[in-house]
Amino acid sequence: MISFVHTADIHLGLQFKGYLSPEKAIERRAELWSTFQRIVEYTRDNRIDFLFIAGDLFEEQYFTLGDIKRVREILETAIDVNIVIIAGNHDFLDNKSLYGKVEWSKNVTIFNGAKIQKKVFEDLNTVIYGYSWDKISIKEGLSLEGFEIHDEDYKNILLIHGDIGSESNYLPLDIKALENLNMDYIALGHIHKPEKIRKNIAYSGSPEPLDFGETGPRGFMKGNISKEKKTVDFVPFSKREYKSEVIYIDETMGYLDILEKFKVIDEIERKKDFFRININGYRDKDINLKFLHRDLKNDFFHLEIIDKSIPDYDLETMEADYKDNIIGQFINTMKTKDIKEKRVKDALYYGLEALLKEKIDI
Numbered sequence: 001m002i003s004f005v006h007t008a009d010i011h012l013g014l015q016f017k018g019y020l021s022p023e024k025a026i027e028r029r030a031e032l033w034s035t036f037q038r039i040v041e042y043t044r045d046n047r048i049d050f051l052f053i054a055g056d057l058f059e060e061q062y063f064t065l066g067d068i069k070r071v072r073e074i075l076e077t078a079i080d081v082n083i084v085i086i087a088g089n090h091d092f093l094d095n096k097s098l099y100g101k102v103e104w105s106k107n108v109t110i111f112n113g114a115k116i117q118k119k120v121f122e123d124l125n126t127v128i129y130g131y132s133w134d135k136i137s138i139k140e141g142l143s144l145e146g147f148e149i150h151d152e153d154y155k156n157i158l159l160i161h162g163d164i165g166s167e168s169n170y171l172p173l174d175i176k177a178l179e180n181l182n183m184d185y186i187a188l189g190h191i192h193k194p195e196k197i198r199k200n201i202a203y204s205g206s207p208e209p210l211d212f213g214e215t216g217p218r219g220f221m222k223g224n225i226s227k228e229k230k231t232v233d234f235v236p237f238s239k240r241e242y243k244s245e246v247i248y249i250d251e252t253m254g255y256l257d258i259l260e261k262f263k264v265i266d267e268i269e270r271k272k273d274f275f276r277i278n279i280n281g282y283r284d285k286d287i288n289l290k291f292l293h294r295d296l297k298n299d300f301f302h303l304e305i306i307d308k309s310i311p312d313y314d315l316e317t318m319e320a321d322y323k324d325n326i327i328g329q330f331i332n333t334m335k336t337k338d339i340k341e342k343r344v345k346d347a348l349y350y351g352l353e354a355l356l357k358e359k360i361d362i
Contacts, residue, residue: 001229002124002155005043006221008054008189009206010036011090012071013062019211024302031239035208037074039220039237044078048222049124051081054189054204055088055133055161060098063091068098076105082121085110087132088161088189089170094134111159116147120154127151129183130159138162138171149182155225156182161189164197175201184225185232194219194234202232209242212276212304217241240301242274249281251312258289262296276304282349285311310349318352327355 012032016025036057043051058067075083085108087093093100093112104110111117111130118129127150131142142162149156158181162171170190178186178201186201192214194205204221206214219237223230247261262277279289289307297303315331322328334348 001224001226002049002126003047003224004050004052004157004185004187004222005039005048005235006052006054006185006187006202006204006223007039007207008088008161008187008204009056009192010053010058010208011056011206011210012036012058013067014059014210015062016210019304020302032208033070035237035239036071039207040074040078040081040083042237043081048081050126050128050157051078051083052128052157052159052187053083053085054159054187055086056090056189057085057088058091058098060091063098065098065101068102072102072104072108075108079105079107081107082124082128083108084119084128084130084159086130086159086161086189087112087134089133089136089138092133092135115143116158118150120150124155125153126155126157128157128159131161133161133171137169139169141172141174142177144177144181147181152182153227155184155227157225158183158186159189160186163190164188184227184230185223187221192218194221196232196234200230200232208238209240209274212242212244212274215242215244240273242276243269244276244278246278246280249279249283249309251282251284253283255287258283258287258292259295262292263299267299270300272301274302275300276306278306279309281309282312283309285313310346311353313349313352327352330355 010032014029014032016028020028040051087099099110109119111132113132114134116129116131118127120127142160160173162173164173164175166172175197179198184200188201188203191203192206192210194203196202202221205218207218207220209218217236219235221232222235223232249258249261289309293303293305319328319331330351334344337344339345339348
């Protein structure tokens, strides 16, 4: 039996531009390095046979020679682990690639051709196959013409970085063709969400989430393979998570009540994770929520607030105040409907908010 850890899409060097402050971006880049090192240490400390890195280990455009030497040093700390790497679209391996600028330790194998290559590990009765990118975009599918597994009596594992089941600029993959290869396991990269496509075909996902499109636990796949039995399990491992939450408020709540709604979120999670919180419901029309972020930012590691709440209007007063313009007419028309029904009430209040923002002339 062999054991393995399968990771991909670590994206060392990613800049995190746009939504993070410069200080937080620096911190987050450091955390990518830390998690990468923790994964390597995990394989070493748990005496794992193989570490598979299925592409996009780093961001080529931001990486330096010093960075790739640091990668080499980290991998050398797990000298008894067989580490197999393929290149993806962000770290593609051409004649200028940083992968070729250093001498790697004996435990590291980097597949370096735009075709499926293999390495036989006789002592473990295992053959690892891999396909590395040599350019930034590959629109054509993976060519399997003439491909045959080394020996069915060996454990056969393929590493590949691409898109399953879609037309794509990023190596579209045919799931049926992959199934027909009769591999014991196929370690996929490129999609950042961890997912088992089949019992023996999986995306590990990115070990650290990279933005709010990557909510939920992140980590790696851990497996054991013999010819009689295969197990593959997802292991949560990230330092932080991205979380999108909804807070519901109503017109009876004051500003302090709304603040407390945020503080109900577990304090450990607040201080550790990235939060994007949507506020839904009706609010007192005189409450200004624009100060929420200022008053809550020290309670969260990272907080984004999206206010989708609707001001609760005094319809009778408004109808009288605006009786001679379109606002009064709009209220009068909507009152002929059942405004207790949520759909109708929402339409009325959203409509009023839009009309008032237009500064209708009384």
